[in-house]
Amino acid sequence: MDKTKFYLEENEMPTAWYNIQADLPEPLPPLLHPQTKEPTILPPFLFVDELNKQEFSKERYVDIPEEVQAIYRSWRPTTLFRAYRLEKALDTPAKIYYKFEGTSPAGSHKPNTAVAQAYYNKKAGIKRIATETGAGQWGSALAMACMYFGIECKVYMVRVSYEQKPYRRNLMEVWGATCVPSPSTDTNIGRKILAEDPDSPGSLGIAISEAVEDAATHDNTRYSLGSVLNHVLMHQTIIGQETRKAMMEKVGAYPDMIVGCIGGGSNAAGMFLPFLKDKLDGKQKNLKIIVVEPTSCPTVTKGPLAWDYGDVAGMAPIALMHTLGHTFVPPPVHAGGLRYHGMSPIVSHCVKLGLIEARAVPQLATFEAGVQFARTEGYISAPETNHAIRVVIDEALKCKAEGKSKVILLAHSGHGHFDMAAYDQYLSGKLQDYDYPEAMVKEALAHLPQVSR
Amino acid sequence: MDKTKFYLEENEMPTAWYNIQADLPEPLPPLLHPQTKEPTILPPFLFVDELNKQEFSKERYVDIPEEVQAIYRSWRPTTLFRAYRLEKALDTPAKIYYKFEGTSPAGSHKPNTAVAQAYYNKKAGIKRIATETGAGQWGSALAMACMYFGIECKVYMVRVSYEQKPYRRNLMEVWGATCVPSPSTDTNIGRKILAEDPDSPGSLGIAISEAVEDAATHDNTRYSLGSVLNHVLMHQTIIGQETRKAMMEKVGAYPDMIVGCIGGGSNAAGMFLPFLKDKLDGKQKNLKIIVVEPTSCPTVTKGPLAWDYGDVAGMAPIALMHTLGHTFVPPPVHAGGLRYHGMSPIVSHCVKLGLIEARAVPQLATFEAGVQFARTEGYISAPETNHAIRVVIDEALKCKAEGKSKVILLAHSGHGHFDMAAYDQYLSGKLQDYDYPEAMVKEALAHLPQVSR
Numbered sequence: 022m023d024k025t026k027f028y029l030e031e032n033e034m035p036t037a038w039y040n041i042q043a044d045l046p047e048p049l050p051p052l053l054h055p056q057t058k059e060p061t062i063l064p065p066f067l068f069v070d071e072l073n074k075q076e077f078s079k080e081r082y083v084d085i086p087e088e089v090q091a092i093y094r095s096w097r098p099t100t101l102f103r104a105y106r107l108e109k110a111l112d113t114p115a116k117i118y119y120k121f122e123g124t125s126p127a128g129s130h131k132p133n134t135a136v137a138q139a140y141y142n143k144k145a146g147i148k149r150i151a152t153e154t155g156a157g158q159w160g161s162a163l164a165m166a167c168m169y170f171g172i173e174c175k176v177y178m179v180r181v182s183y184e185q186k187p188y189r190r191n192l193m194e195v196w197g198a199t200c201v202p203s204p205s206t207d208t209n210i211g212r213k214i215l216a217e218d219p220d221s222p223g224s225l226g227i228a229i230s231e232a233v234e235d236a237a238t239h240d241n242t243r244y245s246l247g248s249v250l251n252h253v254l255m256h257q258t259i260i261g262q263e264t265r266k267a268m269m270e271k272v273g274a275y276p277d278m279i280v281g282c283i284g285g286g287s288n289a290a291g292m293f294l295p296f297l298k299d300k301l302d303g304k305q306k307n308l309k310i311i312v313v314e315p316t317s318c319p320t321v322t323k324g325p326l327a328w329d330y331g332d333v334a335g336m337a338p339i340a341l342m343h344t345l346g347h348t349f350v351p352p353p354v355h356a357g358g359l360r361y362h363g364m365s366p367i368v369s370h371c372v373k374l375g376l377i378e379a380r381a382v383p384q385l386a387t388f389e390a391g392v393q394f395a396r397t398e399g400y401i402s403a404p405e406t407n408h409a410i411r412v413v414i415d416e417a418l419k420c421k422a423e424g425k426s427k428v429i430l431l432a433h434s435g436h437g438h439f440d441m442a443a444y445d446q447y448l449s450g451k452l453q454d455y456d457y458p459e460a461m462v463k464e465a466l467a468h469l470p471q472v473s474r
Numbered sequence: 475m476d477k478t479k480f481y482l483e484e485n486e487m488p489t490a491w492y493n494i495q496a497d498l499p500e501p502l503p504p505l506l507h508p509q510t511k512e513p514t515i516l517p518p519f520l521f522v523d524e525l526n527k528q529e530f531s532k533e534r535y536v537d538i539p540e541e542v543q544a545i546y547r548s549w550r551p552t553t554l555f556r557a558y559r560l561e562k563a564l565d566t567p568a569k570i571y572y573k574f575e576g577t578s579p580a581g582s583h584k585p586n587t588a589v590a591q592a593y594y595n596k597k598a599g600i601k602r603i604a605t606e607t608g609a610g611q612w613g614s615a616l617a618m619a620c621m622y623f624g625i626e627c628k629v630y631m632v633r634v635s636y637e638q639k640p641y642r643r644n645l646m647e648v649w650g651a652t653c654v655p656s657p658s659t660d661t662n663i664g665r666k667i668l669a670e671d672p673d674s675p676g677s678l679g680i681a682i683s684e685a686v687e688d689a690a691t692h693d694n695t696r697y698s699l700g701s702v703l704n705h706v707l708m709h710q711t712i713i714g715q716e717t718r719k720a721m722m723e724k725v726g727a728y729p730d731m732i733v734g735c736i737g738g739g740s741n742a743a744g745m746f747l748p749f750l751k752d753k754l755d756g757k758q759k760n761l762k763i764i765v766v767e768p769t770s771c772p773t774v775t776k777g778p779l780a781w782d783y784g785d786v787a788g789m790a791p792i793a794l795m796h797t798l799g800h801t802f803v804p805p806p807v808h809a810g811g812l813r814y815h816g817m818s819p820i821v822s823h824c825v826k827l828g829l830i831e832a833r834a835v836p837q838l839a840t841f842e843a844g845v846q847f848a849r850t851e852g853y854i855s856a857p858e859t860n861h862a863i864r865v866v867i868d869e870a871l872k873c874k875a876e877g878k879s880k881v882i883l884l885a886h887s888g889h890g891h892f893d894m895a896a897y898d899q900y901l902s903g904k905l906q907d908y909d910y911p912e913a914m915v916k917e918a919l920a921h922l923p924q925v926s927r
Contacts, residue, residue: 025547028481094478095555095852102548106622124577126852128891168849169559188894195848195897395648396621399548399579438581438891441641444648 025105027271029098035262036085038255041294041367043081044301049251049370053339055330058472061338066237067244069145072138075252083255092136092169096125097259101267106397108417115420117413118272119431120264120292123400129435130288131162131247134256138245139166149173149242151235153203153228156182156358157189157439159247164198174198177205177231180223189439203228210234224350225360226333233336248285249331249365257291260432265295274428275305278416281432282408283312283321283379284358286365292432297376310377312368313408317355317455320345320364321372321379323462328472329363339470342369345457346465354453356384356443357404382411383454388447390414391437401437478558480724482551488715489538491708494747494820496534497754502704502823506792508783511925514791519690520697522598525591528705536708545589545622549578550712554720559850561870568873570866571725572884573717573745576853582888583741584615584700587709591698592619602626602695604688606656606681609635609811610642610892612700617651627651630658630684633676642892656681663687677803678813679786686789701738702784702818710744713885718748727881728758731869734885735861736765736774736832737811739818745885750829763830765821766861770808770908773798773817774825774832776915781925782816792923795822798910799918807906809837809896810857835864836907841900843867844890854890
């Protein structure tokens with residue numbers, strides 16, 4: 022009997038996060054202040070000191086506080102699966118493994134950082150956290166994390182999602198968070214936008230602005246971000262470290278290839294960074310790392326590596342990253358997440374250094390892959406994850422064509438239980454592909470901040 | 475560090491189901507033919523021989539076919555949790571454990587029997603299975619199971635649920651099943667009802683009749699039931715056997731009390747039957763087993779033990795069971811499952827023999843318990859499961875009052891990701907309690923079949 026699942030026991034769970042900044046062959050560029058354009062830290066009125074320290078730390082390992090480990094143990098270590106039935110359906114000699122983050126109570130990898138961020142805020146005496154959410158995956162993860170530490174949580178949810186996806190909102194409310202549609206009447210910027218357009222559907226950019234204003238104007242309140250930043254990616258390295266340990270100690274194999282989807286980049290990076298260390302150490306020179314994005318939001322594959330604001334309002338720090346321009350709005354036909362205009366500076370830096378490879382895949386092909394996964398492995402995957410599954414299937418079929426028995430590792434970011442409407446649209450032929458036009462990328466470049474570095 | 479989760483490895487998974495019929499101190503009464511009222515087997519045009527054989531078997535253990543085990547291993551053995559945070563919130567000396575079936579791809583315990591039933595049908599050359607579903611939990615589990623074995627699956631879903639809960643239907647479709655609203659134009663009975671009432675919202679009774687007619691009138695087609703029957707309960711004993719092994723070998727404790735919710739009875743019985751064997755063997759005389767039902771559908775606590783039809787149309791076999799009358803319709807205020815008019819004959823028999831105890835709990839108290847569970851343990855539970863959680867909390871508080879450190883084991887049947895609308899209704903104050911009136915029970919007794927046994 023071949024094993025389908027590979028567990029680590031709780032006492033085998035890594036007790037420190039891995040910080041790639043200790044090992045990068047070339048250091049990360051700084052963040053720049055949006056006005057002065059001089060190197061800066063994260064705004065202290067938005068982030069507590071410990072998270073700001075982690076953002077720029079060069080320590081190789083940062084201990085995971087016992088309080089955070091205790092909550093991780095509610096669902097971690099997560100299971101590493103061998104995808105026997107998918108392999109068989111593809112008739113491939115490739116060996117496919119997937120690390121499944123869908124068993125966390127919030128259903129994705131997001132709680133790995135949400136719990137850590139809530140903990141450090143609590144420790145710093147913060148009583149309240151404000152954040153934004155699009156489809157609600159991040160908002161629900163933070164709501165859950167705040168619940169564990171008795172912190173108030175206020176989520177500004179893009180109005181169109183708030184109305185179309187009430188179940189993610191309900192999830193936040195069950196965990197005790199307050200969730201309002203954005204634009205809301207709770208902030209100056211929200212009221213201003215509503216005065217001009219009472220029917221505004223909202224946008225992620227507006228929601229970010231509201232959450233930031235909320236944090237800046239309330240006592241004992243901070244802001245929280247679910248991806249992109251260095252400390253967020255570091256918290257996610259629990260995924261890759263667990264997987265590496267399970268592969269080496271339980272499976273007895275090392276991946277030839279790692280595949281993960283990227284929006285802000287935290288799930289893919291959480292998986293690949295601990296393996297990338299092996300590559301940088303010269304131990305696994307042939308390891309191939311592929312990050313996958315939608316053709317409708319092709320940040321890395323079509324956007325330049327450029328200095329750009331982290332937010333649409335131009336109030337967040339400026340980072341050197343791949344970007345479609347901070348004014349980017351995903352096309353309405355795009356159903357899933359992975360919508361951010363920029364990319365995590367760490368992921369962009371790794372692309373620039375040639376350590377990882379980015380690919381863009383069209384929407385219909387991702388759902389086709391997700392349905393094939395569900396019809397073999399059983400699990401319904403998030404639309405985001407389907408992007409990575411698409412490339413895993415493509416690579417496994419390539420292995421078949423070439424007669425190669427590669428070990429392919431999929432970073433499976435979570436289940437799609439709250440995304441069934443998108444599957445319905447796909448199955449009923451209502452979804453479309455969209456190739457984001459080069460001309461629009463060029464257009465956006467005109468609006469990048471002027472940085473003389 | 476105290477462990478939160480207790481795993482069995484795949485090679486520790488039980489390889490046989492446990493059949494309580496081998497050990498009952500008094501044998502189960504027979505099933506009776508709905509017309510002749512003579513002892514009968516299950517209709518062979520609806521059930522394949524192997525399942526009919528299992529229904530009446532007195533063999534203590536029935537081997538789980540390797541093909542079924544291989545699929546079980548996609549998510550089994552499931553995890554046994556210690557509910558530390560719930561215990562702490564209740565400030566109770568009780569030790570609470572829960573076996574969580576929510577990590578199966580369909581999100582509940584239902585696939586344990588769906589996979590077995592699909593396998594035996596496949597083995598018998600059946601190409602197609604028809605079934606009914608209310609809210610969709612059983613339909614989605616069977617859809618998944620049929621997918622694994624390449625069997626066509628046709629699900630008749632109560633129309634009002636089909637329209638109100640599209641996501642469960644989408645789930646079935648992703649797994650390749652065909653799901654139609656019932657009443658449908660695909661059966662004689664469906665067409666007849668639609669002719670009389672084109673806007674019929676449907677009912678579980680109508681959907682059963684359509685599925686049965688479908689199976690009876692199509693080649694190579696059989697019917698499948700998700701609870702109530704002896705073979706279904708037997709397939710679910712994988713839950714209790716795994717839990718018993720994990721409690722004894724990994725935890726080092728034996729439960730003082732087991733709590734599970736009952737609709738047809740398969741989840742609770744799947745958990746308690748392997749422990750009940752210890753009680754019958756004289757090894758665990760003080761083990762207390764509590765099964766929990768809604769006050770709005772109080773089959774065991776208010777219904778008599780009587781001979782009644784298994785279905786509303788009076789075409790299914792007659793069983794001796796607790797019943798609210800086969801014409802019972804749950805009140806519209808009832809939000810969750812656990813809606814069947816009768817009860818599994820095995821569960822009813824155990825109640826009659828004084829081996830287990832039944833309790834009814836009102837709806838608002840179950841959601842209050844579910845929210846408390848979510849705000850401590852993180853996981854969002856199905857409304858059905860919340861009934862059992864209510865009693866676990868009540869018993870844990872009793873332990874506190876009495877200063878007793880009992881070991882309480884909860885049969886956690888699944889997650890509530892597709893039931894968020896019910897949580898929303900609860901949180902917004904729109905749910906109500908309902909006490910099913912004694913007078914209506916008495917009224918229904920007049921319609922029971924006349925059986926002279």
